[in-house]
Amino acid sequence: MRDPLPVPARAVRTELVVERSRFLTTLEPVDGAAAAEAVVARVRREFPDARHHCTAAVLGEDGGLARSHDDGEPAGTAGAPMLAALRGAGVTGVVAVVTRYFGGVLLGTGGLVRAYGGSVGAALAxxxxxxxxxxxxxxxxxxxxxxxxxxxxxxxxRAVEDVAWSADGWRAVVAVPVGAVGVLRAELAAAGLRTSAEPLSRAVRPCP
Structure with missing residues (x-):
């Protein structure tokens, strides 16, 4: 089974200044489309006087859902390079909003592509x-x-979760590599411990 893509470790905000234009990048981990839209709406409220709020998001365990928006910049100069930066980093569960305050100097198509893509790249780093x-x-x-x-x-x-004691005894949920339930049982038996170990479900966890 292929492991899911990485996700951002934390939310960040970075700033890039190009020819007096300010590019403020808000990058956050999100768990779905609704959460991504909420981040975009919050940033718009926070900077209501900015000329552009360009966006890109990659969602789903395998990054299968992607979207971007130029928000008034020339087509393909903002959302697409932002999305390319996210794709290039191989992450998912992420939304990026680049808020631009125009500095009075036209950057041209190439300049915009570099500014928007570079802004997201810096935020990812x-x-x-x-x-x-x-x-x-x-x-x-x-x-x-x-x-x-x-x-x-x-x-x-092992990673041990949800430990509980009751009148019936002790129980916990333990995360093991896929297909390694038998290995866990053997290890507990070899240690002389009397237990039961039954699979519950499959889940995603951070790598140790």
Whole structure:
């Protein structure tokens, strides 16, 4: 199974000045189209006097949904180079808004392409990325007497989530590489731990 594309590590805002025109780039991780549209709307409200708010977004685990908008700039000079910068970085789950304050000097087609693409490239460099992978989530259970030892053993090498104690015993969700549930069972058995380990679902998690 192919791992999903990386996502931006954090939201950033950067600024590029070209021939007195200011290009303010807002780049944020988003979880879908509605969230991307909300970022664009917020930036428009924040800078209502700017001449252009050009946008680009890549969405979906495999980056299959992409969109861009020139917002009044000559066709292909803003949204397309912004989208090309996102595509070139190999990220998804991201929206970029470049807010332009015109400085009085015409940049020409090539100048606009370089400014908008370069603005997004600089924002991506500032944000960094989080690489991700598919994992199998496994429900691991143990008795009250063994729960502490099982948790300690798991935390040495595994990502442990949703730990819970109850009158029935100890349980947690453990992330393992896809197809490695049997390996986890063998490791717990080799450590002399009495547990059950049953697959729950498949999910995306950051790479360690």
């Amino acid at each position: 500032a944000a960094g990325v989080v690489r991700r992978r598919w994992v199998d989530l496994v429900d691991v259970r143990a008795g009250l007497a063994d729960g502490g030892r099982v948790e300690a053993e798991l935390r040495r090498t």
